[in-house]
Amino acid sequence: MPELPEVETVRTGLEKLIVGKSIENITHDWEKSFPNDPASVSQFAIGSRITAAKRRAKVLLIELSSNYTLMTHLKMTGQLVYVGNERFGAGHPNDSLINKLPDKSTRVTIKFTDGSNLFFNDQRKFGWMKLLPNELVSEEPFMQKVGPEPLEIEFTDKIFVQRVRRRKNSNIKAVLLDQTVLAGVGNIYADESLWSAKIHPATIVKDMSDKQLKLLHHELLAVLKLSIEKGGSTDRNYVNAEGKKGSYIDFAKVFRREGKPCSRCGATIEKTRVAGRGTHLCPTCQKH
DNA sequence: CACTTGACCTGTCCGC
DNA sequence: TGCGGACAGGTCAAGT
Numbered sequence: 001m002p003e004l005p006e007v008e009t010v011r012t013g014l015e016k017l018i019v020g021k022s023i024e025n026i027t028h029d030w031e032k033s034f035p036n037d038p039a040s041v042s043q044f045a046i047g048s049r050i051t052a053a054k055r056r057a058k059v060l061l062i063e064l065s066s067n068y069t070l071m072t073h074l075k076m077t078g079q080l081v082y083v084g085n086e087r088f089g090a091g092h093p094n095d096s097l098i099n100k101l102p103d104k105s106t107r108v109t110i111k112f113t114d115g116s117n118l119f120f121n122d123q124r125k126f127g128w129m130k131l132l133p134n135e136l137v138s139e140e141p142f143m144q145k146v147g148p149e150p151l152e153i154e155f156t157d158k159i160f161v162q163r164v165r166r167r168k169n170s171n172i173k174a175v176l177l178d179q180t181v182l183a184g185v186g187n188i189y190a191d192e193s194l195w196s197a198k199i200h201p202a203t204i205v206k207d208m209s210d211k212q213l214k215l216l217h218h219e220l221l222a223v224l225k226l227s228i229e230k231g232g233s234t235d236r237n238y239v240n241a242e243g244k245k246g247s248y249i250d251f252a253k254v255f256r257r258e259g260k261p262c263s264r265c266g267a268t269i270e271k272t273r274v275a276g277r278g279t280h281l282c283p284t285c286q287k288h
Numbered sequence: 289c290a291c292t293t294g295a296c297c298t299g300t301c302c303g304c
Numbered sequence: 305t306g307c308g309g310a311c312a313g314g315t316c317a318a319g320t
Contacts, residue, residue, distance in 0.1 A: 126296065236299095
């Protein structure tokens with residue numbers, strides 16, 4: 001669920017909430033969620049200060065004053081939630097998530113010297129947080145092969161078309177989900193952008209025109225930008241760094257709207273399987 | 289090589 | 305009510 005807009009929203013929150021804080025201690029309850037050498041953790045994380053919160057694709061890069069980075073992937077159910085000292089503070093009802101943490105899904109707890117905490121919660125344990133020297137971050141296999149950031153100005157429609165066409169025999173949905181083609185798109189924004197561009201998700205790339213692909217590029221950027229504006233999509237688990245949900249799902253045209261009318265033509269939205277994923281589409285607007 | 293499928297996990301929902 | 309199975313969907317490894 002956390003895709004580019006969700007991870008970017010978390011990043012913005014972390015930048016505001018934890019940059020400048022010093023780490024007092026880190027604990028974890030699941031090895032794969034925090035697979036780091038304890039000696040490195042005590043030497044390069046404990047006692048360090050958070051200097052920046054960056055993002056590349058769906059990966060968060062929390063930089064430390066020791067020139068190490070806490071590289072974090074939320075995968076499907078990961079959450080990074082900051083909890084300050086005032087648990088029952090203004091704007092937070094007693095039953096809000098931040099008053100319940102840590103809970104049974106808390107995998108890693110980063111305690112700061114001022115008594116506040118950053119909790120890495122992850123129900124399904126697919127996510128991870130690993131400590132690396134800054135210079136080794138770009139050496140990670142994923143970072144080596146991941147494609148360009150779609151919202152960077154250099155990512156033109158020409159480059160989009162060029163990169164998508166490398167996968168000429170695949171269906172367009174699989175290509176949008178391929179992180180080596182472009183970074184950050186997941187199931188929600190693949191479905192939403194294909195609806196916007198009136199393209200059937202199972203369309204094979206070689207059967208598509210440049211005009212169609214350029215339109216898809218345009219619609220994808222619009223969808224990603226709108227979602228960032230709305231704080232991302234909360235389908236099930238996603239919350240931002242303050243434990244709050246995003247509202248993009250209220251603006252979604254097809255995702256989780258199966259059985260409901262298409263806002264463009266009135267036909268009933270369908271759910272099917274494309275590229276091994278649950279796929280939402282309008283059977284009338286999105287023809288092969 | 290290009291492309292597809294299964295594994296990693298837990299919680300929820302649906303049918304019997 | 306309880307129980308099995310399908311499903312959720314990001315990424316990597318293994319398969320065709």
